[in-house]
Amino acid sequence: MGVGRALYASLFAALKLQGFYNAYAGVTLPNPASVGLHEAMGFRPVGVYRGVGYKMGAWHDVGWWHLPLRERVADPEAPAELPSVLGSGEWEAALRRGSELLRSGP
Numbered sequence: 001m002g003v004g005r006a007l008y009a010s011l012f013a014a015l016k017l018q019g020f021y022n023a024y025a026g027v028t029l030p031n032p033a034s035v036g037l038h039e040a041m042g043f044r045p046v047g048v049y050r051g052v053g054y055k056m057g058a059w060h061d062v063g064w065w066h067l068p069l070r071e072r073v074a075d076p077e078a079p080a081e082l083p084s085v086l087g088s089g090e091w092e093a094a095l096r097r098g099s100e101l102l103r104s105g106p
Contacts, residue, residue: 023043
């Protein structure tokens, strides 16, 4: 239905607005749908922790993914605190990115 993509689109825009450089995701394995979503959004696998997640009565591996949000610079500024961007035009645009994806379909 595209909800995950829409949420991530808004989240990534909000993180970039705040000045973050990377996003990370952990996925309980096996989970082909979640792996597919993350990789479709640009995440790349960086490793697997074997048998560290206990879920639904069994131990599972947890895969880790990385997504660069922006190019690194030599002397980065600290990320902006959330209250400093809430309600700004850029914040509203970040939120709209996800809803626009939902309207356009998966």
